Each structure stands twice: as structure tokens, then as C-alpha cells.
Amino acid sequence: MPQAAARIPYVDLAAQHRPLKAELLAAAGRVIDSGQFILGPEVAEFETRFAALHGVAHAVGVANGTDALVLALRALGVGPGDEVITAANSFVASASCIALVGAAPVLADVRADYNLDPAAVEKAVTPRTRAIIPVHLTGRPCDMDALMDLARRKNLLVIEDAAQAVAAEYGGKKVGSFGAAGCFSLHPLKTLNALGDAGVITTGDAALAAKLRVLRNLGLATRENCSSFSGNSRLDTLQAAMLLVKLGHLEAWTEGRRRNAARYHGLLTGVPGLSVPSDSPRERAVYHTYIVMSERRDALKAFLAERGVDTAVHYPLPIHLQDAAASLGWKKGAFPEAERQASRILSLPVYPELPVESLARVAALIKEFHSA
DSSP, X not given: OOOOOOOBOSOOHHHHHGGGHHHHHHHXXXXXXXXXXXXXXXXXXXXXXXXXXXXXXXXXXXXXXXXXXXXXXXXXXXXXXXXXXXXXXXXXHHHHHHHHTTOEEEEXXXXXXXXXXXXXXXXXXXXXXXXXXXXXXXGOXXXXXXHHHHHHHXXXXXXXXXXXXXXXXXXXXXXXXXXXXXXXXXXXXXXXXXXXXXXXXXXSOHHHHHHHHHHTBTTBSSSSOBOSOOOBOBOBHXXXXXXXXXXXXXXXXXXXXXXXXXXXXXXXXXXXXXXXXXXXXTEEOOOSSEEEEETTHHHHHHHHHHTTBOOBOSOSSOGGGSGGGGGGOOOTTSSHHHHHHHTTEEEEOOOTTOOHHHHHHHHHHHXXXXXX
């Protein structure tokens, strides 16, 4: 039995929050003292700062990242009779949001960077196609030049699923600023994270932002007038206050993730049977996840777990093979690259508080496994 060693968690939210606890409690106290718990001033301040961070005119805080996608689709008029193309290898919300507005999810395969293959997207376009949802998976931006060019040629909407990609850049431009709308999750495991669920939508369109503010608030144009039936997806004032505290640390955390990714890259490049990610010259990835691919993924995961290293798989079952997608008609083999990746991908700890010696131990164990 391998000698016991200190466990290396996949994530460590306590390590992030420990030095911020007093600041977070003070922010919560200010909200409690104000009594403005619903759409209080912290929400508007957070929206302003988040919009500025992503180089857009408007940001609209909502309850979670899935609602961000659903509300963006609704506000843009996507619904029954429409088709929307997205990635086969993403989290299920990238497709379920399409179904939830009554449109048909259409999947496309991905490239080696885990992001949508623009050529596959173009092949999937039909006369019913209304929009593309590119997913900036792992915090690495999609090839937005090619996708925006395709959207212009085919007269399609682009709604960016940037759930994992706060502050990521493509060609010097922040994600969430390319399409008609950008949709972000601020779930506790994201790189900018609430203390619970939260989300935000970015846009450069003032009319769209105004419509989104109505849709997130039960369709209320005023307190007395409901202009359209909608749900309740308001960003809580308490969560906005927490996020305002964390925004001040986001750049340092992002650079910490990028440094850890660079360390892994230096230590693991060239290991037989293993592939590692790296930024292209036009990208600034934020490494929400650091994903390697191993020909013996399941055995490697077990090997690391036995030696105290926690890992994860994002995601083991592509969307088209989920039970919920059975009615869409795709079978195994429909998206070969997404399926190949799903059997090989492994997410390593990459959080900014990860000690250098712990990262080195993870890399050494991976090398040990692949040398056996």
C-alpha cells in the first residue's frame, strides 16, 4: 500500500475564503444593515464593474448561469421552430437551455482544444438554424474569428456560453463581448465565484439589456405592470456584495491559475501517453479547469486517488449520450472527437492557492504512472 501523504484536494474553497472572511462578513453586514436584499445598490455596482471588465456597455445579474442562457435566448426571440447549435462535449446546461425555450438543440463536434469546430458547425446549419452557442470550455476561448465570420455569412445570432471563462481573452478582446450576449456562471466552483448560485449576462445592446432586466424580474416593466410572463431570476444583493469583494482579487487568482497551468505544462510536456493543453498566441485562457488526456485515464485517476490526489472528469458522458438527449436521435459515434476526449480527459487541481510543492507532487505521480 502506498505511504500515506497529505491529501491534495481538487478544489479548496476554504483556502480562498480564509483571508477574505472579514471582508466578506463586513460586506454582508452592510447589506443586512441596509435591508435592501432584492436588487439593492450592490447589484447595480457589480453589473457596472463586470461590464467594464469585459469591455461591454451592459451586464445584467441573474440567479445562475443556466438562467443566463435561457433568458438570453428568450430575449433574442429564440423559440419553437428554431434550431441552435452548440458543442457536444459541454455541460448539459449548454443544450438544456435551448430545449427550455422550446427550440431544438443541434450538436456539433469539437477540436483538440475542446472547443467547437467551426467546420462542424457550418455543416450543421440548416434553414431553421437561428443561433450558435459557442462554449469557452475549460476557460479557453473558442475560435471566435471563424465562428463570428460564419454567423455573419449565415445571418445567425451568437450567444457565448462563457460559464467557465470570466476574463478570458481572444485576440485581445474579452469573451462575452463578441456575440449578441455573453452568459457567465458565478457558481462556487467558477474562477469568479459567489457563495452560492449566481450568473450574469453581458451585451452591448441597450435594448436587449433592458429586456433582460424585465425578464429576470417576473416580466415586471414596473411594480404594477407585467409586460410579459417570466420567472424570478434576480441576482441576490448579498451575492452581489460577495462578488464585489472578490472582483478585487480576480486578476491575481487568474494569474495564479495561469502560473499553475504553465508549471504543469513545463513538467508534463513530452510524457508518453499524455497530452497537455497550452494557450495559442491569440488566447488568454483562464484555466477554470486544467485538463490532460491520458490513454489510461481511469487507471491514472485511481492511481492518483490512492496516493491522495483528488481529480475530476469534465465531462465523462457527452451530451448526445445523455438520457435526456435520447429523443434527439444521435447514437454513439455521432461526434467522434467529443467521445474520444470523454474517455481520456482528466482535470487536475489548478486553483491559485495550490502550493507549488503539491503541484510538483501531482506531476511527479503522473510521470511515475506513465513510466510504468
